[in-house]
Amino acid sequence: MHMSCRMPKCYQESYMYDDFISKIDIVDIISDYTGLKRQGNEYIGLCPFHNEKTPSFHVSRDKQTYYCFGCKKGGNVITFIRSKEGLDFFDSLRYLADKTGLELPEKGGQRSNKKAEIINRTIEMNTVAAQFFYQNLKAGRGKEALEYLKKRQINPSTVKRFGLGFAPDSWDLLVKYLVTKGYKENEILTAGLGLRTKKETIIDRFRNRLMFPIFDVRGNVIAFGGRVLDDQLPKYMNSPETPSYRKKDNLYALNYARKSEQNNIVIVEGYMDAISLYQAGIDNVVASLGTALTERQALLLKRYTKNVIICYDADLAGQTAALKGMDVLADKGCNVKVITIPSGKDPDDYIKSEGAGAFRK
Numbered sequence: 001m002h003m004s005c006r007m008p009k010c011y012q013e014s015y016m017y018d019d020f021i022s023k024i025d026i027v028d029i030i031s032d033y034t035g036l037k038r039q040g041n042e043y044i045g046l047c048p049f050h051n052e053k054t055p056s057f058h059v060s061r062d063k064q065t066y067y068c069f070g071c072k073k074g075g076n077v078i079t080f081i082r083s084k085e086g087l088d089f090f091d092s093l094r095y096l097a098d099k100t101g102l103e104l105p106e107k108g109g110q111r112s113n114k115k116a117e118i119i120n121r122t123i124e125m126n127t128v129a130a131q132f133f134y135q136n137l138k139a140g141r142g143k144e145a146l147e148y149l150k151k152r153q154i155n156p157s158t159v160k161r162f163g164l165g166f167a168p169d170s171w172d173l174l175v176k177y178l179v180t181k182g183y184k185e186n187e188i189l190t191a192g193l194g195l196r197t198k199k200e201t202i203i204d205r206f207r208n209r210l211m212f213p214i215f216d217v218r219g220n221v222i223a224f225g226g227r228v229l230d231d232q233l234p235k236y237m238n239s240p241e242t243p244s245y246r247k248k249d250n251l252y253a254l255n256y257a258r259k260s261e262q263n264n265i266v267i268v269e270g271y272m273d274a275i276s277l278y279q280a281g282i283d284n285v286v287a288s289l290g291t292a293l294t295e296r297q298a299l300l301l302k303r304y305t306k307n308v309i310i311c312y313d314a315d316l317a318g319q320t321a322a323l324k325g326m327d328v329l330a331d332k333g334c335n336v337k338v339i340t341i342p343s344g345k346d347p348d349d350y351i352k353s354e355g356a357g358a359f360r361k
């Protein structure tokens with residue numbers, strides 16, 4: 001039985017919307033009502049609830065709350081919209097859905113609770129799998145993967161930060177491990193970690209690959225990407241769409257980039273581009289993972305910054321994707337700059353200097 005079943009009905013209902021609310025950024029919403037300036041971990045501005053000349057209204061992006069030291073009003077994004085727009089709980093949700101382009105979960109209890117449970121279970125299993133891959137990388141099995149990372153000059157603390165791992169060269173080590181941890185075969189299939197063979201056995205989807213856990217903005221492991229360590233194809237393989245993962249809704253490394261002090265975000269193509277740049281001190285980098293940038297990714301980015309730098313490969317495919325991405329972002333009201341690393345220049349230095357000047361006020 002899930003915790004929420006024992007709670008009063010109103011809590012059950014708001015529990016249903018937790019996931020929706022967590023995708024909204026309070027700083028973005030409140031910025032439409034009053035100018036906010038970043039000060040340390042908080043955003044400060046003139047209170048939208050009472051008249052004042054000195055800002056005493058504080059918004060915390062980490063906690064997703066606001067508080068006014070003048071009139072003592074405080075709360076979360078829902079209480080803010082309720083009191084500013086004079087709406088009830090459900091109309092506030094609808095208002096926020098319209099404003100952000102996020103999909104509001106269907107009202108009507110059971111099914112959504114069930115869905116939320118499946119998502120949680122999938123994320124939990126992915127976390128167990130990520131630990132398994134990480135341990136394998138550190139153990140002797142991950143030698144080739146470690147050599148590859150060394151060649152790319154990725155240091156151990158970066159490996160740890162991004163949770164990189166190794167999927168062993170075996171048919172079912174992960175599946176067996178997950179079964180010992182209490183996961184059922186159908187759950188493993190649903191999470192995209194296993195494949196059913198013609199003989200009706202379940203084998204590991206990822207074998208002999210360097211593993212990249214894919215995080216959501218809150219840092220949950222929602223999927224994986226795996227890179228081969230030899231010349232096999234496909235070079236990269238991703239989790240399929242699962243209850244926890246919709247490729248079009250996500251940007252790799254945004255869980256870190258959203259915490260950056262920079263006033264812009266740099267979009268690159270692949271895992272390794274993002275990880276290398278992050279290690280070089282560019283902490284405002286995300287990867288679109290090969291896909292053309294989607295509208296939902298643009299809206300997701302816009303919750304954190306309107307200033308976006310696209311830095312794709314210099315080849316034709318990269319440049320075509322960059323131009324398309326520029327249109328999608330501009331359409332959502334972002335300021336976009338496309339940069340290409342000139343051959344012979346160091347990407348880290350180039351992005352640092354271009355990025356710093358790109359949106360200077």
Ligand SMILES: [Zn+2]
Pocket residue numbers: 047048049050057068069070071072073
């Ligand atoms: Zn106030």
